[in-house]
Amino acid sequence: MSDALITLDNLTVAYDRHPAVHHVSGSILAGSLTAIAGPNGAGKSTLLKAIMGELRPAEGRISHRLQRTDFGYLPQAAEINRRFPISVFDAVLLGAWRSSGAFRRVLAHETGKAREALSAVGLEGFEKRHIGSLSAGQFQRVLFARLLLQDAKLILLDEPFTAIDARTTKDLLDIVARWHGDGRTVIAVLHDFDQVRAHFPQTLLIARKLIGWGPTGDVMSPANLLKARAMAERWDEDARACEPAA
Numbered sequence: 001m002s003d004a005l006i007t008l009d010n011l012t013v014a015y016d017r018h019p020a021v022h023h024v025s026g027s028i029l030a031g032s033l034t035a036i037a038g039p040n041g042a043g044k045s046t047l048l049k050a051i052m053g054e055l056r057p058a059e060g061r062i063s064h065r066l067q068r069t070d071f072g073y074l075p076q077a078a079e080i081n082r083r084f085p086i087s088v089f090d091a092v093l094l095g096a097w098r099s100s101g102a103f104r105r106v107l108a109h110e111t112g113k114a115r116e117a118l119s120a121v122g123l124e125g126f127e128k129r130h131i132g133s134l135s136a137g138q139f140q141r142v143l144f145a146r147l148l149l150q151d152a153k154l155i156l157l158d159e160p161f162t163a164i165d166a167r168t169t170k171d172l173l174d175i176v177a178r179w180h181g182d183g184r185t186v187i188a189v190l191h192d193f194d195q196v197r198a199h200f201p202q203t204l205l206i207a208r209k210l211i212g213w214g215p216t217g218d219v220m221s222p223a224n225l226l227k228a229r230a231m232a233e234r235w236d237e238d239a240r241a242c243e244p245a246a
């Protein structure tokens with residue numbers, strides 16, 4: 001587990017030339033399970049989107065040898081339109097279409113895998129339900145089933161347990177542990193520091209700038225958490241210039 005899967009080199013990401021993440025350097029190791037933690041507005045989602053290639057670096061670079069189809073991404077719930085007229089089963093099958101084209105015929109083994117994935121997330125019998133009729137927790141289970149089917153090497157989760165009850169969170173954390181056990185690389189943006197400490201061996205703590213990145217016990221120290229809070233509180237939202245790398 002010592003190879004770098006993704007390397008960030010002095011990465012700065014900006015919206016309309018206004019930097020949201022500053023000068024981050026470090027590596028995500030292959031097979032690691034990493035939390036991205038930090039206060040609101042710290043740049044966590046921005047960093048995740050940059051890693052998956054949705055946002056381009058304003059400065060610095062991200063290097064990896066992954067293909068598009070190696071990435072599995074779960075956006076924040078608020079970014080997903082659940083009014084799209086699609087059944088639970090078809091929503092899960094989209095995990096397979098991502099890798100082989102939406103207009104290709106779905107193969108029998110993929111429908112079998114979709115059923116298995118639904119069963120793994122505890123949603124047997126929900127196949128024909130419209131996704132808009134599900135509770136928030138049930139819908140999150142559907143999205144995890146889709147990721148199971150997608151078979152990605154790198155799985156990026158943006159606040160996967162926000163507004164999800166304890167039982168569903170536990171079931172989904174079990175799936176995250178299973179991915180980790182399979183040797184996949186998982187990165188999750190999380191708000192809940194107890195969850196980070198209990199389930200994520202590696203942490204990247206950010207407040208626009210990197211505060212710490214490494215073993216969770218070291219990174220989530222009281223001193224680092226104070227620093228993160230202080231940096232978030234004094235951040236000037238209107239600042240245009242990017243400070244030089246430390």
Ligand SMILES: Nc1ncnc2c1ncn2[C@@H]1O[C@H](COP(=O)(O)OP(=O)(O)OP(=O)(O)O)[C@@H](O)[C@H]1O
Binds near residue numbers: 015039040045
């Ligand atoms: N599409 C956008 N256009 C302009 N600014 C944005 C955009 N998305 C995010 N930002 C800004 O970038 C900064 C970082 O936002 P980001 O969503 O990455 O933080 P976060 O750490 O994920 O926050 P939270 O924990 O509140 O979800 C914030 O100041 C935010 O307002």
